[in-house]
Amino acid sequence: PRHFAIVPAAGSGSRMGADKPKQYLPLLGRPLIHHALAVLCATPEIDKVFVVLSVGDAEWARHDWSALGPKLVPLFCGGATRADSVLAGLRAISGEAAQSDWVLVHDAARPCLASWHIDKLIRELAHDEVGGLLAVPVADTLKQADAQRHVQRTVPRDSLWQAQTPQMFRYVMLRRALESAHDVTDEASAVEAAGLRPRLIEGDTTNLKVTYPLDLHLAEWILQNRDK
Numbered sequence: 001p002r003h004f005a006i007v008p009a010a011g012s013g014s015r016m017g018a019d020k021p022k023q024y025l026p027l028l029g030r031p032l033i034h035h036a037l038a039v040l041c042a043t044p045e046i047d048k049v050f051v052v053l054s055v056g057d058a059e060w061a062r063h064d065w066s067a068l069g070p071k072l073v074p075l076f077c078g079g080a081t082r083a084d085s086v087l088a089g090l091r092a093i094s095g096e097a098a099q100s101d102w103v104l105v106h107d108a109a110r111p112c113l114a115s116w117h118i119d120k121l122i123r124e125l126a127h128d129e130v131g132g133l134l135a136v137p138v139a140d141t142l143k144q145a146d147a148q149r150h151v152q153r154t155v156p157r158d159s160l161w162q163a164q165t166p167q168m169f170r171y172v173m174l175r176r177a178l179e180s181a182h183d184v185t186d187e188a189s190a191v192e193a194a195g196l197r198p199r200l201i202e203g204d205t206t207n208l209k210v211t212y213p214l215d216l217h218l219a220e221w222i223l224q225n226r227d228k
């Protein structure tokens with residue numbers, strides 16, 4: 001099977017509160033999204049990298065993506081939610097992807113994706129029936145509270161993981177799962193709702209999602225100090 005990447009990048013970045021969507025904010029001299037796209041495009045196993053942009057995206061054309069080479073394909077078909085955007089991307093590539101090809105979905109907002117993250121995911125899931133996702137063990141003690149914020153219980157964290165991306169599933173299975181899913185925030189939830197069990201592949205916390213302004217500083221530090 002081949003491998004395709006789908007990068008949902010049709011969000012507005014409301015929690016960041018910047019003057020443009022966070023995927024286009026400058027990070028070490030390049031648009032934030034450029035970092036993850038470059039790593040995905042440089043992965044030999046990945047045939048093509050589809051970026052799902054919002055229909056009216058005016059920012060993409062303002063930047064130079066030529067350094068990323070011919071694997072990169074922008075699709076102006078984003079939807080109202082992340083899941084809608086991913087599903088629109090899957091539909092748009094139906095002529096390209098075979099049923100059993102792998103699709104790696106990666107958030108545009110995770111610029112610190114490293115090649116070892118992708119290599120480990122692809123290697124460990126190569127013979128898996130279902131697929132899976134990068135994740136990290138939860139580090140903090142977790143409290144469940146009622147509406148008045150009184151602690152009801154401490155949730156044992158030893159079996160809890162934080163989901164990251166890339167999330168890697170077979171094309172047809174992922175598409176069917178997302179077509180029947182409701183209110184899912186990642187691909188794995190849709191696959192779980194279809195009765196299947198994605199596998200967690202341990203990544204690390206450097207692969208953070210840029211959500212708030214502080215995350216931008218963390219991402220910059222991580223990229224600058226990598227390989228040192």
Ligand code: CTP
Nearest residue numbers: 008009010011012013014015080081085108109
């Ligand atoms: N995304 C998307 N289409 C949407 C919403 C989100 O493609 N309708 C993408 C974002 O661009 C991002 C990823 O999904 O790369 C993760 O979403 P999130 O971090 O929530 O980004 P935003 O939705 O842009 O941010 P916010 O929720 O703060 O508005």
Ligand code: MG
Nearest residue numbers: 011012013082
């Ligand atoms: Mg969002």
